[in-house]
Amino acid sequence: MRDAPLMLCAGEALTDIIDQGEERWVSRVGGSVWNVARALAVLGEPTAFAGAISRDRFGDALWQASEAVGLDTRLLQRVERSPLLAIVEKCEPPRYFFIGDDSADLHFDPAAFPAGWADGLRWAHFGGISLAREPLASTLVALAQRLKEQGVTISYDPNYRNLMEEGYEPTLRRMAALADVIKVSDDDLRGLFPRVELDVALERVRAFNPAGYCLFTRGGQGASLFHGAQRADARAPKVAVVDTVGAGDASVAGLLHSLARHPGRPLQSHLHAALAAGSAACLQAGATPPQPAAMHQLFEQLEGEGT
Template sequence: MTDAPVMLCAGEALTDMIDQGEERWVSRVGGSTWNVARALAALGEPAAFAGAISRDRFGDALWAASEAVGLDTRLLQRVDRAPLLAIVEKSEPPRYFFIGENSADLHFDPEALPQGWSGALRWAHFGGISLAREPLAATLVALAGQLKAQGVAISYDPNYRNLMTAAYAPTLERMAGLADVIKVSDDDLRGLFPGMEVDAALQRLRAFNPGAYCLLTRGGQGASLFRGAQRVDARAPQVAVVDTVGAGDASVAGLLHSLARHPGRPLQSHLHAALAAGSAACQQAGATPPQPPAMDRLFEQLEGEAQ
């Protein structure tokens, strides 16, 4: 496979069906790992998404949106199965459910990927509901282990959803243990570790892999980045927020972009890159990838304020 991707995101690409009231619904392309892939491509990374989508109009929209940002589609499989749908009944606070029994995403087949597809990989990102839906979950956990053994750095964002019951705990521990980067929000921690305070839940999560970078986001309150005994904190830059859909996914992409392009940066600057990407995404409607000029401007602002 010539000109193979350097960054990979593997998991689910889906369609959000959003209630507009009065029995009106609007569809939007989405999926946490797919959002990260698009954001990486928009930031100029040679990125691919590995997953399976349907052959209907919903799959067509996902394919077109992938191409629109320059995402490598050679690892994106199309199968004759129904689409995966997220039915969003309410946005704030979120209330939703998924329709996808035996849907396209579950039929992703790594054995069908082109020869040599992973030869140039340096980073691979996993997470979202794909790791809570069998048989896809087992396929992706195995793939993450294989890539880690190959020397590929692993990124993991559990992105808690109500599918992640107590049965998800072994996957959480396994993926966190493999990961070089773990991204989690305060809401994720409350869902993953019910009944625990956020700080205690974070300690539990980091104990699975103390040496990994760990990005903790708190929405408009800012974020913290940990590595070993190091910790840095920063507030999110002030922006005109259109909506926050996809902001967490963009922050993962911003951090991975920074680590890949500027590995020698101090921890604080990597955190600023994550916040800049997440905040840039908030300036647009829907899970739209952050625009590089906006991210660069916000990054320079955060760097200047820290001096």
């Protein structure tokens, strides 16, 4: 395949249906893995999104938003199935449920990819609810395994949702063991390891692949980045927050962008890149990719502070 992408994000793209009160609802494009893909594309990485979406107006919106940021759509499949919807009844704290028992995302088929699609691939990101929905989950885990065997660097963000309350542990273990880069938040750990202290839960995740990178975010309290025996800590830069939707996904993109473009950076700088991207995403409403100029400014601010 000509001009094969360097980065791949494989998983779910969905539509959030958000309660505005008084029986008014608004739809917004989204999906954790798709958000990471869009952020990487905006930051200048040749990125493809791999997944399946519907052929209706919801699928049209996802396709158009993908094209708008320059995502490679050759691995984005459209099928005659209903859309995957996330019904957001409340935002703070979040309360939601998903509609999509036989939706388009579940019919994703990597066997239909064009020849040579992975020839230039160097990084691949997985996570979100796509890894908690069969048969899609098994398809994606198998894809991650194949890419790992081909020398592709694997990134994984479980991005905990209530679909993962039962039966998710084997997937967590396998994906964390495969992943060279793992991102988890404090909320993820509380959901994945209920009644377990955060420090203990984090060590359990890191134990799956002790030599890999592990980004642990704590919202406005900052984050830590581990790599083997190394550790870096930093506070998030202070910004005028519009909302925090998509900030975690942006931080993943910021870290992958830094690791790919600047492999020789110290660990602290890679952490600053992740925090800068996540904070830049908070300057805009919704799961909007961070703007490169804002990310760069926040990164330079953190580097100058030496935190």
